[in-house]
Amino acid sequence: MRTVEEPGIRTWDFPRGIASIAVMAGCAADHGVSTDRILAGTGLTSAALSDPDLQVPGAIELVVVRNLVRELADVPALGVEVGRRYRISTFGIFGYACITSPTLREAISLALRYYQLGYGFCTPVVEFDEGTVLARIHHDLVPADVARFLVERDIVAMHRVMGDLLGHEFAVSRIELDFAAHEGADRLSEVLGATPLFGRPQTVFALDPAILGQSLPQANAQTWSLCVAQCADLVQRRTARTGITAQVRKLILPGGDSTGIPAPPTIEQVARELGTSPRTLRRRLAEAGTGYRALVDEVRCTLAEEMLSGTPLSVDDIAIRLGYAEATPFIHAFKRWTGTTPSAYRRKRAGSARP
Template sequence: MRTVEAPQIRTWDFPRGIASIAVMAAFAAEHGVPADRVLAGSGLAPAALSEPDRQVPAATELVVVRTLVRELAHVPALGVEVGRRYRLSTFGIFGFACVTSPTVREAISLALRYYQLGYGFCIPIVETGDDGMLARVRLDAAPADVARFLVERDIVAMHRVMVDLLGHELAIGRIEFDFPAGDSAERLHEIFGVRPEFGRTQTVFTLDPASLAETLPQANAQTWSLCVAQCADLVQRRTARTGITAQVRALILPGGDTAGIPTPPTFEVVARELGTSPRTLRRRLAEAGTGFRALVDEVRCTLAEEMLTGTPLSVDDIALRLGYAEATPFIHAFKRWNGTTPSAYRRERAH
């Protein structure tokens, strides 16, 4: 029997810790680019890199990624080399939960369940069966200018973490990329132990059944259970809207039923309602690991899901009620939020 698993969150646009940016800043420093330069435009000061509990929006990490790619364009296989710097310790309690898992298979399943505790922009869809595991790597809606960097960074980081889990090299069955071969081809061959295929229709890699079943050297059932509980608590705390985010979300949410949802207020109107300046509100939301656009999308996603499952409204009607001029941009947005179309979401919930 084959099973398919995917992250519970189907978008890369989630708040994440500062550790990933710290990894990239350290790499940049080794190549002569100081922290203040690689953080330019992100709203972060170098001191923020040493704040372990600091949360940032995904858009902030993308600003740093773009700067890194621009500043270090001369470094061969840049995404690969940066990906090699991610270790289990980079992921905190999430990484510790993986390392104490019973097997590689359990560690992968846990990583998918708590994917939003990581730093990925690629969304892995994992299919397992008697012949092993096949992971399809999606990069939906990520900026094209840094897509290759993100794919190579994330896949190499996944591999690096699995090697840390096992304590020895991990044999990849095959690996394919949906972009042409470049300056990273030989480095990827060296790391994975198999020659990658480029220019394919999708990005995939496979593991054999023996690798999946391998017991992890630091497996510990009691510690694993405690770590998993802490991961669940961390996800709940990160996604709970309290403080300034709760206030902004309350102003975005419409009153009454969903029959005639008004257009969400502008950022400036929300700032005025809260008695603060737009600049201060932007900073406070960034400190909370989110942004105004992300909160608007969150509200729209919640309302869309409610209307799809609780009303007979058509997709066109729902799009209009959410402030879209037509259904197409709403469908694209919904796929970004949930990894599926509104119609498919409604069918799945009805079933």
């Protein structure tokens, strides 16, 4: 059965930690470029790069990207070099949630769910089908002057992190890029293990589906659940439901009780209620560090938790009331949202309610 998973947010302009900027500053330093030159125009100091709690807008990282590309314009395959420097530890608690996931498939789903806790500029949409796993890399919102660098950086970083999760290097089965071949293309082939096809209609890479179900060497159910909960809390704090997000969430929430939940409104319907256009609404949500799909998922998660803890409805009934055709996709979604299954969540809540 073909399934498609994508990030809850479809923009690069979201608040992010400082670790990615530190990675690029380290690359620049290795090439003899000072940190001050890489941070020019950001308002950041070199001391800020060691602050684990510092958050910066995506636009600030973009300034650093442009500084790096300008300063190291003569370095071949710069995107590949920088991408190789990202490790699972670069992503903090988000990275630990991924590395303790049961399988690579679960880790990919988790990474897409909490994409805004990373440092990506490109948007990966992953298609799972029988016999193939295809990641389509969308970069239509990435500024053209740094698009090639960021596409190569993000793809190689994804590949590097997946290698960390598996505990070994692996080759992609196919890589296609929608830009022309360039000096340093051999390095891309060497790192990814497949010869890139340039000048293609879109940028995609494919994985061997056999690796998806492999147990990850550091999988730990208890640690995973704890890390997923912390990721959810971090996203919640970063995107406090005020302003436009509060207005949208209110419109998504159904009226009445939870026994007859209507399908969530489309973004076009919500935009109309707010007297704006879908494009403007998407932009305003992106500025608030979230997206429409992320808010719909958040509401569904809240309703699911309420029904699991406050009603005798079966998991199948809850799935149908939330708009799912059957229980399986709901169970998979709930596990991405909370790090546990609906049944396990209900048992835990029932246990905590006992005197």
